[in-house]
Amino acid sequence: MDPIFIKIIQFFLSLSLLIVLHELGHFIPAKYFKTRVEKFYLFFDVKFALFKKTIGGTEYGIGWLPLGGYVKISGMIDESMDTEALKEEPKEWEFRSKPTWQRLIIMLGGVTVNFILAVIIYIGMAWSYGEQYISADSLQDGFWVTEKSIGDKLGVQTGDLIIAVDGNKIKKFGEILPELVTGNSMTIRRDGNTFEQEIPIDFIATLIEDEDKIRFLSPRFPFIVGTIPDASSNKDSGLAVKDEVIGIGGYPITYFDEAKILLEKYKGQNIDLTVQREGSGEMKIPVIISDSATVGVGLGGLSYKELGERGVFKLEIKKYSFLESIPAGIDKGVSTLTGYIGQMKKIFNPSTGAYKGVGGFAAIGGLFPDTWDWYGFWSATAFISIILAFMNILPIPALDGGHVMFLLYEMISGRKPSDKFLEYAQMTGFFLLIALLLFANGNDVYKWLIK
Structure with a gap:
């Protein structure tokens, strides 16, 4: 089967799972608080739906536009922009009639489920696959800088070992690149000497310029x-x-x-x-x-296991019991979220050039392996779930975080924003999201055509 086709299948399977569970995060507390849910859709049903069926007063369906999904909750200004019901007096089953704390729980449900799902996946992966990594301390002769131009930009050379980033000790060789992407300074050991060095602010832009060279560090091997x-x-x-x-x-x-x-x-x-x-x-x-x-x-082509047996480096292989996998999965979820937040900070700083690396659907699809591999599939799904959790909680109208922002304002000030204000805010947020979507996917097209 064509590798691209395999990636597409994995992408849509993962996306469908994440959307359905995210929307369930809103649906379940809404139902629990006796709020009417009019629609529950995978993908958007602009003009028409591929499938729909009404059960218990809720229309369940699959739309044709795979840009997300939604639940339409009565008495709430959402993606549908249906404001007709808001012209009438509030009903007891409507979202706007519920106490603020209940509305807050309903809106936080989606991102909460996304983060919990990622943690559950990481727990399952730790239990099923364990963990394998190269101990950074075992690279006594440092690493190999395979791309000298990138190494020169960063200020590292073959034989160096980056032992810490921003004061945080590097324990695993695989941690070095992610830490460099989000870090500001590094501690280098060279020829027995240890010194501090700044990470160039536009280092991410250097990596983005030639993504084929992004893995510019390698363990040294015979x-x-x-x-x-x-x-x-x-x-x-x-x-x-x-x-x-x-x-x-x-x-x-x-x-x-x-x-x-x-x-x-x-x-x-x-x-x-x-x-x-x-x-x-x-x-x-x-x-x-x-x-x-x-x-x-x-x-x-010696495997890492064979290189470990030769003593080139120390290959740590750790197996987890089910109970041990729980804290390991939680730690992985927290560290992945923290790392992603660090990357986003770089993106919002124009001087880093990180915004050039923002990608759309093609970039997300590229996270999946080009052969069917459950480890790769679940790893990518967990990471995308973390991304969805973070992106949805951003305080942008039209996202969950925008609704949460207005609810927190209401709880603190005791004043509820008017329906008309919320309607305009939703429209503004929607157009902003469309612009971000066009920018991200435009980057994908640019890389495909130009690079």
């Missing part, structure tokens, strides 16, 4: 021969698959990144490679270095 193509000039040199290159032209090496530097020095020349071969020990093999500074072999 030079293992993986394949020897028939077209290789060193096919008959004596090199064998699984040989480990430990010396080039008489210079000892430990890591592949060291080999790249020496191969550049000897390009176009005949030299000796010193290799370690299982069962045969060390041996010297004469080879030809191409004009493009390569040996003409494929790099051996």
Whole structure:
């Protein structure tokens, strides 16, 4: 099956699940407080619906426009912009007739469900899959900067190790990039010395300019021969698959990144490679270095587990019991939300250039793997659920957070905003959301056409 088609299936499955559960977060407390719910829709039913059925006074349906979903609660100005009922006296079953605290619970229900859902998914993933990561402390010789231009912009080089960001110790290698994206300063260990260095304010923009190079940091690993193509000039040199290159032209090496530097020095020349071969020990093999500074072999694909067993780094593998997975899932949910808030702060600061990375449906779809993988699916779904929770609680009219803002104003001041004011605010918020939607998806189109 085409990878793009697989991504689309996962995207719509995830989106449908998240929308239905988000709207249930509003629906359940509304019903509990005896508030009439007129409609419950997955996707928007502009002009017509793909499916609809009325049960118990509520019309359940599926719309044709997959931009979200909604519940239409009587006596409330919402996405439908239906204000006819507001011209009449309030009825006891209407949203506007309920106590402020009940209305607040109804409006907070959606984002609450989104966050709880993400935590539940993270708990399930911790219990089912456990956790695997490279201990940052075990990278005694630092990391490899695979993209020198980005490393130079950040001020790091191969052999460095970022041990903290904004004073927070880095425990896992995989934490480094997310922390750099949201951080302001880093603590670097280089050649036995430790020092503080500022993260450039526009560093995110640097990453966005070439997203193919965003993974510019890698653990250092040995030079293992993986394949020897028939077209290789060193096919008959004596090199064998699984040989480990430990010396080039008489210079000892430990890591592949060291080999790249020496191969550049000897390009176009005949030299000796010193290799370690299982069962045969060390041996010297004469080879030809191409004009493009390569040996003409494929790099051996050792797994992280094999690299861990070789002692290149320490691979931590942790299994959780069900009870242990609960705090682990909660911690993952909180840390993901905190990290996302940090990213949003960067986006709202124009000098960072982070707004260039804002994406729409294509960017969200890109979170899913291009092969069917339940771990990838649930991981992406949990992250999107966190995004929905945060975005919906923003104090923008037309979003849950806008309604919450006006309800809090009412609770504090004792004065309820007029229906006409709420109607205008809803319209303003709606147009703002359309503008944001066009901007985000426009970014996707720009990246597709230009980049």
